[in-house]
Amino acid sequence: MRARRFLTGLPRLRGVLPLVLLLALWQVAAPSRSPYFPPPSTWWTSFESLSRSGRLYPALASTVLTFALGLAIACLAGGVLGILIGTSRAARRALEPLLEFCRGLPPPVIVPVAVLLLGYAESLKLLVVVWVAMWPILLNVAAAAERVDPLLHDVALSFRLGVLQSLRKITLPSIVPPLMIGVRVAVPLAIIITLLVEMITMLPGVGSLIVTAQRNFRSADVYALLVLVGLVGFALNIFFVVIEDLLLRRFPPRMHNAQ
Amino acid sequence: MRFNLAGTLTIVVMLVLWEIAVRGGLVTFEYLPAPSAILVASWTLLRSGELAAQTLHTIGAVILGWVIASALGLALGLALGYSRTARSWVEASLELLRPLPGIAFLPVALLIFNFSLETELAVMVYASVWPVLINTMGGIMNVATRLHDVARTLRLTPMRTVTRLLIPAAAPSIIVGCRLGLGTALVMAIIAEMLGNPHGLGYAVVSELQAMQPERMFVYVLVIGFLALALNAALVAASRLMLRNRG
Amino acid sequence: MADPEIFRAEGVGLDLSLQGQPRRILEDINLDIKRGEFFTIVGASGTGKTTLLRILGGLQKATSGRVAFRGQEVVEPPEGAVVVFQDYSHALLQWRSVARNVALGLEGRLDAAAQGERVRAALRMVGLENKAGDYPWQLSGGMQQRVQIARALALGPKAMLMDEPFGALDAMTKASLQDEVLRVHAETGTTFVFITHDIEEAVYLGDRIAVLGGPPGRIHTVIDVTLPRPRNQIETRQMPEFLRRRLAVYDAIRAAGRQ
Numbered sequence: 001m002r003a004r005r006f007l008t009g010l011p012r013l014r015g016v017l018p019l020v021l022l023l024a025l026w027q028v029a030a031p032s033r034s035p036y037f038p039p040p041s042t043w044w045t046s047f048e049s050l051s052r053s054g055r056l057y058p059a060l061a062s063t064v065l066t067f068a069l070g071l072a073i074a075c076l077a078g079g080v081l082g083i084l085i086g087t088s089r090a091a092r093r094a095l096e097p098l099l100e101f102c103r104g105l106p107p108p109v110i111v112p113v114a115v116l117l118l119g120y121a122e123s124l125k126l127l128v129v130v131w132v133a134m135w136p137i138l139l140n141v142a143a144a145a146e147r148v149d150p151l152l153h154d155v156a157l158s159f160r161l162g163v164l165q166s167l168r169k170i171t172l173p174s175i176v177p178p179l180m181i182g183v184r185v186a187v188p189l190a191i192i193i194t195l196l197v198e199m200i201t202m203l204p205g206v207g208s209l210i211v212t213a214q215r216n217f218r219s220a221d222v223y224a225l226l227v228l229v230g231l232v233g234f235a236l237n238i239f240f241v242v243i244e245d246l247l248l249r250r251f252p253p254r255m256h257n258a259q
Numbered sequence: 260m261r262f263n264l265a266g267t268l269t270i271v272v273m274l275v276l277w278e279i280a281v282r283g284g285l286v287t288f289e290y291l292p293a294p295s296a297i298l299v300a301s302w303t304l305l306r307s308g309e310l311a312a313q314t315l316h317t318i319g320a321v322i323l324g325w326v327i328a329s330a331l332g333l334a335l336g337l338a339l340g341y342s343r344t345a346r347s348w349v350e351a352s353l354e355l356l357r358p359l360p361g362i363a364f365l366p367v368a369l370l371i372f373n374f375s376l377e378t379e380l381a382v383m384v385y386a387s388v389w390p391v392l393i394n395t396m397g398g399i400m401n402v403a404t405r406l407h408d409v410a411r412t413l414r415l416t417p418m419r420t421v422t423r424l425l426i427p428a429a430a431p432s433i434i435v436g437c438r439l440g441l442g443t444a445l446v447m448a449i450i451a452e453m454l455g456n457p458h459g460l461g462y463a464v465v466s467e468l469q470a471m472q473p474e475r476m477f478v479y480v481l482v483i484g485f486l487a488l489a490l491n492a493a494l495v496a497a498s499r500l501m502l503r504n505r506g
Numbered sequence: 507m508a509d510p511e512i513f514r515a516e517g518v519g520l521d522l523s524l525q526g527q528p529r530r531i532l533e534d535i536n537l538d539i540k541r542g543e544f545f546t547i548v549g550a551s552g553t554g555k556t557t558l559l560r561i562l563g564g565l566q567k568a569t570s571g572r573v574a575f576r577g578q579e580v581v582e583p584p585e586g587a588v589v590v591f592q593d594y595s596h597a598l599l600q601w602r603s604v605a606r607n608v609a610l611g612l613e614g615r616l617d618a619a620a621q622g623e624r625v626r627a628a629l630r631m632v633g634l635e636n637k638a639g640d641y642p643w644q645l646s647g648g649m650q651q652r653v654q655i656a657r658a659l660a661l662g663p664k665a666m667l668m669d670e671p672f673g674a675l676d677a678m679t680k681a682s683l684q685d686e687v688l689r690v691h692a693e694t695g696t697t698f699v700f701i702t703h704d705i706e707e708a709v710y711l712g713d714r715i716a717v718l719g720g721p722p723g724r725i726h727t728v729i730d731v732t733l734p735r736p737r738n739q740i741e742t743r744q745m746p747e748f749l750r751r752r753l754a755v756y757d758a759i760r761a762a763g764r765q
């Protein structure tokens with residue numbers, strides 16, 4: 001079962017109480033100079049000083065840009081490669097063990113490999129995100145391309161559609177739902193990997209900001225950035241839910257979930 | 260499983276080309292090691308016991324973290340799946356927390372626990388609870404409506420309703436959740452070892468990178484890949500075994 | 507002193523709020539179901555037959571009026587009454603063997619030996635004693651429904667409430683199950699409350715037939731069926747009395763629909 005966007009329809013508002021209570025208790029119980037659990041009010045102060053220092057927004061921009069660009073390229077690459085692999089039985093058989101291995105390889109492992117091969121270049125960030133985000137999309141598209149109803153092939157033949165036309169009118173539209181399912185999986189993955197690359201390589205971004213704060217024992221900064229990451233993640237989630245809704249509106253509901 | 264000749268051939272050809280490309284200086288990646296060099300390095304690491312030690316650490320940590328996360332996720336998922344009231348009081352908070360990636364908690368864990376196993380476990384457990392919780396909750400909610408009437412007309416106690424009806428009926432979803440949780444645990448363990456706990460396969464990869472030992476680094480990379488495959492295969496086999504009675 | 511009436515409904519009604527609109531599902535239901543009788547309830551779709559059965563069985567509470575089972579008010583599923591559902595594949599536990607399915611209501615109440623005895627007796631009564639070790643998904647629809655009936659019988663209930671139990675089965679299986687249910691009725695003296703939309707089934711099985719009209723569901727008439735027992739698929743259905751009753755029910759349903 002894939003994660004649904006809202007677990008059971010719009011959740012009751014009173015459900016925020018546990019979180020609110022936790023933060024309130026924290027605020028009251030923690031000493032304001034606590035090295036491990038600084039109270040939430042200090043997080044806000046840190047956030048303000050971080051944004052005033054001019055370091056926050058460029059870092060945020062870098063992270064979000066890398067994520068967005070990486071995801072876009074991954075959609076393109078994953079979509080194209082997915083169609084190619086899915087429609088060719090020979091390609092599928094030949095590449096199957098390789099694909100299985102790459103699919104199972106935990107994404108963080110790619111980072112050191114990329115660093116080894118490419119050095120600490122800015123392009124490294126983008127390439128790693130593309131690689132990691134590409135796999136769920138590629139595999140989903142390939143699986144769906146493989147399963148395009150053979151009846152549709154007959155339809156294409158009887159209407160004398162050429163290869164290019166049948167690609168455009170039949171294959172391409174049928175891979176939009178699985179592509180979106182792949183994107184659904186790729187989005188959280190891409191966020192994690194972007195942050196991870198920044199944390200390991202200390203290339204500019206929110207990840208390296210957090211690590212710097214942690215190494216300097218500025219715990220309020222760490223929590224402030226944690227909340228920021230959470231909010232950005234939340235916003236991105238909603239954004240992609242809306243996009244998915246728009247794109248999948250005309251497809252029957254049963255195609256909205258993984259097969 | 261039918262033997263995939265084409266697939267195996269592809270891999271062999273790829274390895275041969277790789278070897279030739281590196282040895283023949285055809286490739287511009289300065290640090291890319293040849294497959295033969297990786298093989299030699301793997302033998303060295305095996306003999307010295309280092310490979311085993313790091314692998315065992317990661318496996319142990321992953322299993323420990325996964326078990327804790329599964330227990331937590333199951334308990335919470337059961338409670339929330341069974342009781343609509345509990346859900347209404349908690350769900351919105353969960354939805355707000357869910358998008359927060361586990362990796363963002365790593366620096367927090369480092370602040371509190373320093374470079375230790377606790378850091379690794381904390382990050383693993385936080386991230387892995389989610390798939391178990393969500394799938395368990397969804398599974399129970401799915402079956403609760405129709406099985407609830409059966410339980411009531413047969414006048415079963417709540418305990419029996421949960422243990423004999425709801426959990427077995429939701430078992431397929433619960434097992435999927437646990438499988439996803441294991442995958443997540445492995446990913447987070449590696450992340451934590453790369454940045455937070457100087458033990459295990461993740462740490463080994465990064466330290467070999469920094470020591471400029473590409474062959475040894477690749478050995479660890481491949482071991483991680485095979486470990487992921489092995490864990491998943493083990494879980495698939497186990498879930499088939501557990502669900503063998505069903506149609 | 508045993509109550510001659512096993513179920514008594516007085517002024518029973520059900521009001522629900524569906525999608526913000528109040529809706530009356532049942533209105534002013536008055537019933538006296540006698541001990542040992544076979545009481546059928548017919549009506550078109552939407553007349554609330556299933557809801558009425560659920561209220562009698564304690565699975566739902568009426569919003570007005572009173573239901574009594576053996577003299578006691580029904581607020582929850584009463585001891586001695588069991589509901590048999592139409593969707594047998596979901597009402598049975600697919601991961602348990604037939605024998606363990608039948609034992610479900612007995613667990614924790616009887617020791618293992620007594621359980622085994624009751625399970626065997628129940629399976630014998632529905633003719634499935636040699637399927638005890640099979641799994642529901644290995645059996646046909648008719649057999650699965652018999653397992654559900656056996657499960658109810660194992661409890662030795664005073665009343666069996668059946669919600670269109672044969673609705674999903676083919677004609678031949680339906681006929682054989684009808685006779686099975688009549689046999690159980692004759693052998694055990696259990697009271698049956700049987701819902702169906704099949705007029706012929708209602709006449710073939712019942713001692714009395716309540717015709718429901720609506721929505722909102724109201725009892726239009728209660729028709730006596732004085733056909734001799736034991737009943738026979740061929741002979742009984744050819745009797746002039748059978749045809750007269752069938753016509754009476756048909757007319758009643760039409761009249762109820764026009765109100």
